[in-house]
Amino acid sequence: MKSRTVTPKPRLKMADIAKMAGVSTSTVSRALADNPLIPLPLRERIVALARAQGYVVNQQARGLRLQRTNTINVVIPLGHDKDQLISDPFFLEMVGRLADQITLRGYEVLLTKVMSPTPGWLERIIQSNRSDGVLVIGQSDQHQALNAVADSYAPLVVWGGDVPDRHYCTVGVDSVAGARLAVEHLLKLGRRRIAFLGLPEAPEVLLRRQGYLEALAAAGIPAEPALTAPAHFNAEPELEGIHHLLSSGVTFDAVFAASDVIALGAIRAMTEAGLRTPEDVSVVGFDDVTVAQYSWPPLTTIRQDLDRGAREMVELLFQRIEGKTTTSVFMAPELVVRQT
Amino acid sequence: MKSRTVTPKPRLKMADIAKMAGVSTSTVSRALADNPLIPLPLRERIVALARAQGYVVNQQARGLRLQRTNTINVVIPLGHDKDQLISDPFFLEMVGRLADQITLRGYEVLLTKVMSPTPGWLERIIQSNRSDGVLVIGQSDQHQALNAVADSYAPLVVWGGDVPDRHYCTVGVDSVAGARLAVEHLLKLGRRRIAFLGLPEAPEVLLRRQGYLEALAAAGIPAEPALTAPAHFNAEPELEGIHHLLSSGVTFDAVFAASDVIALGAIRAMTEAGLRTPEDVSVVGFDDVTVAQYSWPPLTTIRQDLDRGAREMVELLFQRIEGKTTTSVFMAPELVVRQT
């Protein structure tokens, strides 16, 4: 369909409404802000007029004057995994929940994807004055960058792991404990040669690997370096990890993957290679993304409570915006046993 | 961890940089904009100084002056389905792809969820001056609202169906054709009693039902009202559609669902009721969401090319921002035969 010609409406400004109402802009401004200084009848008349005319306060001007934006910036740094799209299910589910929570509080959501973090990327986001607070989803490999701003910028909350020497407020799941849960489950199943799949550039992955090693040590099983293979967070072309493992000739009877997406990719690759899950190889993922429960076989995984996580992040952020001191939150992970 | 006390950095303004450089703000402004009026050495000196000081132009002030925001507003109206979260996979995947495309063009993404559209919701979004253009994902039941602004506001593109009397520029998939594809596939499978699942308040669903009826008519099969059951877009508690069908005693040997999420929910409900897919009941969904290929059995569905859809939407939007006239795009749907 050819779109018809558009005749733009002139943008009304407060002065226009003031003129129509026969008052000054201050009065309109106060009336629209429900300021009791303006007598109720007049206030109502002005509000009605503004409504009728379709007038809405210019947020840009208002923001400049008030030095606030009514906006929260949700940032996804993709440093560790250059071509990972926002399309990754974990990030997307997190974004959705954060957006729900932020909207609930009457704030707007600014969504920023940082493709290849260049030095100062976070400072630039903060200094650009586009938001009243920043929520970062995942530390990626940007721990230093986060620390760098944490001491001078309060309204910042990060989703991630409890890495040492962390100056910023964090919400996350205890990755080490989660990984131990996963590996202990595999050990209980009688598995002994357990592979770890994950690219250890993101701190979360490192922590999960640490939990993996701890669980093995606790069971008296020596860790075998050949059983750890790198895997990017996204599944499709980056199945090098599992392929590498498969072609290396190393034998293994279980896989603990640093994320569900990696786990799902691994299952697919193994199936193609003639290995059955869970008969030949047991698999445990991490995240409990929506796909995990619909996949076949339904994926056994470590659940991160994203609903609660999003609520906590937003709650902490608003506390910090108000100048309060906050305490980081690490939630207990939960093993969800399904069929892999 | 207790977060340490934060000592906020004073926010630098352009005047500060100007003072340090010993020039006026005009010069700094021009230098940072790479204006050739400023001799290169001076320009470089100022840019370097700004970098070193971590100065970034205040976008709020810049926007007010320039009357632009460098931001695209991605809007999700949830009129037809009050409690549908942004968490719905289809919306989320669309948001991710749109964000990717918008970011690629150097614009910011403002994400707005409209919970219960009140009259004038879209006008308010537009008039608030927070973005240079609006992308609406799905018509929901807001066709009239979209039409209402389309004649006076150009930079608007909607993802949705080709409904009659549509004034706004749209990108979408030919829902009628897609539905026909789905039903023809089921007919080819020998199915004759095909149920339709979907809440016909959104135009897309209506179109899909229309295609369903057309395909049945073409095959000389009378449509049976009892075989159409309402279903919300989200799966979990809203399985009334399939449950209603199951408890009504109507017999059916196939289901065409208006979305993958509905299809997945239906399969689950039927499995619980002792009906096997695809042995007893064949199922075809719509969307080809990521879960569809991981689910078990892998879902046969009508594919919407979201990657291309997102690219088209953003491309058309930027053309409209530049004042060009655009033509709506409806892509050919594709039947993806998997195992249901």
Add this chain to the structure above:
DNA sequence: TTGAAAGCGCTAACAC
């Protein structure tokens, strides 16, 4: 080549 000054649209301190 550079700077002074106006103004984007709004809010609020201050004056009446």
Add this chain to the structure above:
DNA sequence: GTGTTAGCGCTTTCAA
């Protein structure tokens, strides 16, 4: 109660 006015931080016209 209401209006006048200053100013948020920036860009750009105009003048030098």
